[in-house]
Amino acid sequence: GNSVTQMEGPVTLSEEAFLTINCTYTATGYPSLFWYVQYPGEGLQLLLKATKADDKGSNKGFEATYRKETTSFHLEKGSVQVSDSAVYFCALSDQSGGFKTIFGAGTRLFVKA
Amino acid sequence: GAGVSQSPSNKVTEKGKDVELRCDPISGHTALYWYRQSLGQGLEFLIYFQGNSAPDKSGLPSDRFSAERTGGSVSTLTIQRTQQEDSAVYLCASSLYRDIGETQYFGPGTRLLVL
Numbered sequence: 001g002n003s004v005t006q007m008e009g010p011v012t013l014s015e016e017a018f019l020t021i022n023c024t025y026t027a028t029g030y031p032s033l034f035w036y037v038q039y040p041g042e043g044l045q046l047l048l049k050a051t052k053a054d055d056k057g058s059n060k061g062f063e064a065t066y067r068k069e070t071t072s073f074h075l076e077k078g079s080v081q082v083s084d085s086a087v088y089f090c091a092l093s094d095q096s097g098g099f100k101t102i103f104g105a106g107t108r109l110f111v112k113a
Numbered sequence: 114g115a116g117v118s119q120s121p122s123n124k125v126t127e128k129g130k131d132v133e134l135r136c137d138p139i140s141g142h143t144a145l146y147w148y149r150q151s152l153g154q155g156l157e158f159l160i161y162f163q164g165n166s167a168p169d170k171s172g173l174p175s176d177r178f179s180a181e182r183t184g185g186s187v188s189t190l191t192i193q194r195t196q197q198e199d200s201a202v203y204l205c206a207s208s209l210y211r212d213i214g215e216t217q218y219f220g221p222g223t224r225l226l227v228l
Contacts, residue, residue, distance in 0.1 A: 032214040043117075044156075044204065044219040051214040089155065093213040100169065101146070101217060105155040 002027045006090045006104035013080055014112050021075040021107045023064075023090035031094035033057075033066050033073040034101070038087045047075075047088070080111045115139065117220035119205050125226045126195055134190045134223045138207030145188050146208075146217060147180055151201040159203075162188065163211040195227045 007022040025031065035047040035057070048057030053068035062077045073090060090104040118137045126132050138145050147159040158172040162182040173179070177195075182188040192199055202224050206217040 034216075036219075043221045044206075046216045046218075049214065049216065093215075095213055099163075099211050099213060100158050100161065100172070102158070103148075103156040105153075 002031070002092060002094065002096075002100075002102045004090050004092055004102050004104040006088075006107055009087075009106070009108040010110055011107060012110045012112065015082055016079045017111075019075070019077040019080045019084075019109070021088055021090075021109070023073045023075065023104060025071050025073065025090075025092050027071075027092055027094050027096070029094035029096035031092040033064070034091040034093070035062070035064055035073070035075050036089045036091060036103075038089070038106075040086065044089065080109070082111045082113050085109055085111045117205055117207055117218050119203075119220040119223050121223060122221065123224045123226075125228065127228050128197060129194055131191065131193045132195055132225065134192075134203050134205075134225070136188045136190070136205030136207075136220060138186065138188070138205070139218055140186075142207035142209055142218070143185070144208045144211045144215070145182055146206045147188070147190050148204040148206065149201045150204055150222070156204065159190070161211075192225075195225075197227050200225055200227045 003026045032051040034049045036044045037047045048059040050057040050066035056065045087106045093101040143164045146161040148156040162168045177193045180190045202222040204222045206219045208215040
């Protein structure tokens, strides 16, 4: 079945540091890939997505590239801010999975001033 | 416009009682999803509805869990004879339609505590 594996947290960084959160997936079809973010006290919201291989999703300075050859969708940001502190979820959806979205366990990011 | 709303925001109940959780999706969204988020865990899919099609109930953990969606809009998740392991945050999401690339819009969740 489909699955998503992302790096365990928490990840603690200083402001302006480079961020990478690894995400790899297993899917039988051709999935769409997502990063959702949950800020403290708020609901989940879409951060970015990519719907086919080699696509790059980007938003708010975050980027992730859909790598079919390595089945990965790593999240990166060149310079994090305190306001980026949140829980980040990698997710996939594909037709063979009945259109269900499968989420990773989430990675908590703390950014220190 | 209005986002996805859920009620109640918090619910404390005693073991063995039934609870109902409500979700109001974004107007015009045909797909509606329920998830469970346990402490420190990812999101566990429970059920989804798409228009008038039969719901996909494959994620419901037991027959104590059921959900309905009336008139293609509001949905209610019912947990009968609650157990302590049911304690979690229950999230509802909606999307314009069901497609693998569709963005889901989440509500704030209902935090359920079973004593």
